[in-house]
Amino acid sequence: MVKKMQKNDDIITTGQAMALVINAAIGIGLLSLPREVTSEAGPDGWLVLLLGGFFTLMGALAAAAIIRQLDGRTFVDYVCFVFGKPVGLILSILYGIYFIIVLSSVFRTFAEVMKNLALERTPREFLILSLMLVSVYLIYHGLEPTARFMEFILPLWFIPSVVILSLGLYDSDFGEFLPFLQTPLEKLLLGSLSTAMSMAGYEVLLVSAQSVSRHEKISYVMAVSIIVVLAFYALILVTVVTSLGIAETQRAIWPTLAMITRITVPGKILERLDVVVVIVWVVVVYTTVCAYYFAAALTFTNIFKAREFRSFIALLFPWIYFLAMIPQNVLEAESLAKLGGNMVIATSFAIPLLLLIGGLLKKRVKKDEA
Amino acid sequence: MGNIFKNLFNKKKTEIFFERDMTPDKSKKLYKDVDENIKVFKEYLSDCDDLITREFLVGNPQTPKHRMVIFGIDGLIDKQLVQEEIMKSLMLYARQLPLEHSVGDRFFQLIKEGLLTVVEVKESDNFGEMLLAVLSGDTALFIDKMDRGLILNTRGWERRGVQEPSSEAMVRGPRDGFTETYRVNVALVRRRIKDPNLKVQTIRLGRHTRTDVGVLYIKGIANPSIVEEVLKRLNTIDIDGVLESGYIEQLIVDNWLSLFPQFRRTERPDVVAACLLEGNVVIMCDNTPFALIVPITFYSLFQSAEDYYELWYIASLLRLLRFVAAVLAISAPAFYVAMISYHPGMLPTALALSIAATREGVPFSSTVEALIMMLALEVLREAGVRLPGPIGQTIGIVGGLVVGEAAVRAGIVSPIMVIIIAINAISSFAVPNYSLAISFRLLAFVFLFLASIAGLYGILLGYLGLIAHLVTLKSFGVNYLSPIVWFDIKKMKDMVIRAPLHFMKERPEYTHPVDRQRQPDRGIRREGSGEENAEK
Incomplete structure (x- = not known):
């Protein structure tokens, strides 16, 4: 009886979907994005970011269009319906692998940053395993609690980090963005693809779309979330570049971190912001891994048409962990992240677009037949 | 075999x-x-x-x-x-x-x-x-x-009179509290709500004790499915005796593994009346002054009846303070230990130096130091509660002041640790709900352990796990951490802040009341209208 008046456990609201996408998107890119865009385009990095944001928005809108076509089917079902069973299953597995790779690289980068930032002597194994276990605890309860968690936690880290970043603008040099428009167009376009990894995250919503309550509002959800993510990254980029300068931004592994350790709060209210940085960093990574971990488990559940996604959380656990432990050093961890970044072009742009076109064609063919 | x-x-x-x-x-x-x-x-x-x-x-x-x-x-x-x-x-x-x-x-x-x-x-x-x-x-x-x-009916036994509730004392507000007699308690509520829709359904629980257990709700406000669920769960209880409402609480709780109270218990009839008006269902039990209120949310455990009697500025400020106190009660010692033993570099230099100076000569690690102090404080609290009033105070003074001072002089603990533990203890008393406060006391130890193995990261893991747990928790089917509506100010009126009464025109959403409206939607009361009338 009580079930009736409360929301079904597997249905999430529009606001929760939005929080899920934002939390999934903002992750480790937070630290490396300024370096990626400036090394591609120098002072024109912000253009790269904007272009990347534009492409992401297009991909997200395509994903939203697909979600509206689902009609209660799972994403895997839909892919199989459009491309036929064998190709569909391969593509679905590709999604699953992509989620796992992203997860591993996030866990690994997280461990590296934590060792660098706060816990020099703590073993990586402990850092990764503990975070994995806490994320398993949340996603074990299903999508709805996970999404509610995202909704709850979003302002708790978003607002403080915006405040900190704004403090970074205190004494900044906007001249760093000059000279203007010196980069060739093809370089801008190529560079924009490299930002895709940082902004992607809506695939999580794509694979768990059968649980979103109002499909007609999904484009709005996607658009708002991507714009929020883009604005947040733009703030980071501007703050980092104006306070570090282009050259140093290109050189540092995690330029955002380098910038924040230099911020001095006006009025000497707080001498060091490291504590806040650690808090924001852990929370941001946690929300990302929860979203991706759930998406990975759900994708495999749907591929095997299993009833219970919980067993897949356990089954994926060792794979994610060992993949995260493979890289020997920070640079190899970076290349693992790059691998995920390359796959994102397929999973976030190419496949959704093909799927959308294929799905619409198939629909039309069916209509003609009828 | x-x-x-x-x-x-x-x-x-x-x-x-x-x-x-x-x-x-x-x-x-x-x-x-x-x-x-x-x-x-x-x-x-x-x-x-x-x-x-x-x-x-x-x-x-x-x-x-x-x-x-x-x-x-x-x-x-x-x-x-x-x-x-x-x-x-x-x-x-x-x-x-x-x-x-x-x-x-x-x-x-x-x-x-x-x-x-x-x-x-x-x-x-x-x-x-x-x-x-x-x-x-x-x-x-x-x-x-x-x-x-x-x-x-010739019932008439020796009973305690209606007295001021000892566990929920307040400055502004009625002084009457529930007693051990069920009918007197129901009457105290009935005196506040003279409405035929205030329903009292009594069942007897306990094979041997045959305790009267009443379910109170206002028909037309409380959601019938919640009332039904409460009665259904009560009827599943089959036990030899129900001596206190705590028995009921533990037997029909949603998640018995949780540290968090999923019932709000009170011995104030005005709190019960307020909750009934908000659409809650109240379970009253004979032989105890403590009534149980369901469903609840996490935020409602931070409410005090006084919030609604005082000005909204003050009430809102006090609520914010309680949330801060909750954080301190959970993690003040843990945070200190984490900063001292893992991240001294993150502290401002002057502070780090002064802490290091006071810690000079302390033979224990900060974790052990904190553990000793926290355990000592728990023992003091326990001893103080058990002893009669005046002796309890003596124990507090002797234990807290004399021993604490002597421990610092002897160099066993550092003075800053004493401050931290004192802040922690006082903060836990500032949480209005006793059940929640004792959960926080336990959590403080868990967080201390986490901080000692992974510093700030450990504390964060603890908080993430804690929030994840709260998100999944339910009280009679109602999400414990609801409503989460950061961007909808309309629904935040009675959570972290307490909005002025004339803004709270609707009942809270989490009880799913049948009738949402509590005041007619006529906008804000027009100011100055009284003066105009006086001129006429």
């Missing part, structure tokens, strides 16, 4: 449990013969020396006497009442009536409707009901040659 296990889990044991349930069911009917009835009744209550039996004859000297007998429990019945309203009526005033020779329905009606001057009279034809009534403090009346008896 197998036999032992067989015996251990033998079904007979449960059968014995059922057999010991001595109260006869309602199928055991009364006999016509009063002697037979007396015999059976006394058999049930054999070896119960507190049973009062009084046989007497009714009727004027000319007509044959009618034999009657009353049963009551010494101490539970109001003897004055029994003497004045039952015995006197039957033995003296009955003489003036022309009582019939034969005992029949008319005679029975005459006695019931015309003679007994007790407020509540009930007919019964079985031993089960009669026995339970007598054990609850009623008086049972048997009449010769009648297979029906009367239950007369």
Whole structure:
């Protein structure tokens, strides 16, 4: 009886979907994005970011269009319906692998940053395993609690980090963005693809779309979330570049971190912001891994048409962990992240677009037949 | 070996449990013969020396006497009442009536409707009901040659008067608190809500204790499905005794593994009335002043009745303070230990240096130091609670001030640690809900452990796990952490802040009330209208 008046456990609201996408998107890119865009385009990095944001928005809108076509089917079902069973299953597995790779690289980068930032002597194994276990605890309860968690936690880290970043603008040099428009167009376009990894995250919503309550509002959800993510990254980029300068931004592994350790709060209210940085960093990574971990488990559940996604959380656990432990050093961890970044072009742009076109064609063919 | 296990889990044991349930069911009917009835009744209550039996004859000297007998429990019945309203009526005033020779329905009606001057009279034809009534403090009346008896409400035992609730004292607000008597407690609520829609459904729980447990709700506000769920869960309870509402709480809780209270308990009738008006359901239990309120959210545990009586600025500020206190109560020692032992570089240099100076000579690691202090404080708290008032205070002063000072002088703990632990302890007292506060005390140890193994990261993991747990928790099907509506100011009126009363026109959403509106939607009260009237 009580079930009736409360929301079904597997249905999430529009606001929760939005929080899920934002939390999934903002992750480790937070630290490396300024370096990626400036090394591609120098002072024109912000253009790269904007272009990347534009492409992401297009991909997200395509994903939203697909979600509206689902009609209660799972994403895997839909892919199989459009491309036929064998190709569909391969593509679905590709999604699953992509989620796992992203997860591993996030866990690994997280461990590296934590060792660098706060816990020099703590073993990586402990850092990764503990975070994995806490994320398993949340996603074990299903999508709805996970999404509610995202909704709850979003302002708790978003607002403080915006405040900190704004403090970074205190004494900044906007001249760093000059000279203007010196980069060739093809370089801008190529560079924009490299930002895709940082902004992607809506695939999580794509694979768990059968649980979103109002499909007609999904484009709005996607658009708002991507714009929020883009604005947040733009703030980071501007703050980092104006306070570090282009050259140093290109050189540092995690330029955002380098910038924040230099911020001095006006009025000497707080001498060091490291504590806040650690808090924001852990929370941001946690929300990302929860979203991706759930998406990975759900994708495999749907591929095997299993009833219970919980067993897949356990089954994926060792794979994610060992993949995260493979890289020997920070640079190899970076290349693992790059691998995920390359796959994102397929999973976030190419496949959704093909799927959308294929799905619409198939629909039309069916209509003609009828 | 197998036999032992067989015996251990033998079904007979449960059968014995059922057999010991001595109260006869309602199928055991009364006999016509009063002697037979007396015999059976006394058999049930054999070896119960507190049973009062009084046989007497009714009727004027000319007509044959009618034999009657009353049963009551010494101490539970109001003897004055029994003497004045039952015995006197039957033995003296009955003489003036022309009582019939034969005992029949008319005679029975005459006695019931015309003679007994007790407020509540009930007919019964079985031993089960009669026995339970007598054990609850009623008086049972048997009449010769009648297979029906009367239950007369003569309950009156020694009870504590209505006093100020000790666990929820407040400056502004009513001073009356619940007592141990169920009916008095219900009356205290009824005095506040004079509405026929305030429903009280009473059931008896406990095979041996037969405790009255009442479910209170306002029809038309409380969601019927919640009421139904509460009654359904209460009816599943099958236990020998319910001595306090805590038994009920633990037996029907949603998640028994959780550290967090999923019921709000209060001994204030005004809190119960306020919650009823918000659409909550209240469970009241006999023999305890603590009522249970369901469903609740995490935020409602931070509310105090005073919030609604004081100005909204102050109430909002106090609520914010309570949330800060909650964070300090959970993680103040943990945070200190994390900063000292893992991240001294993150502290401002001057502070780091001064802390290092005070810690000089302390032989323990900061974790052990914190653990010693926290354990000592827990022992002090426990000792202070158990001891009578004045001695408890002495313990507080001796333990807290003298020993603390001496420990610092002796160099066992650093003075900053004393400050941190004191802040932690005081903060836990600032949380208005006692059940929540003691959960925080336990969590402080968990967080200390996490901080000692992974520093700030450990604390964060703890908080993430804690929030994840709160998100998944439910109280009677209502999400514990609801509503999460950061971007909808409309729904945040009574959470972290307490909006002015004229803004809170709707009942909170989490109780899913049938009737949402609490004030008509007429906008803000127009200011200055009173003055205009005065001029006229």
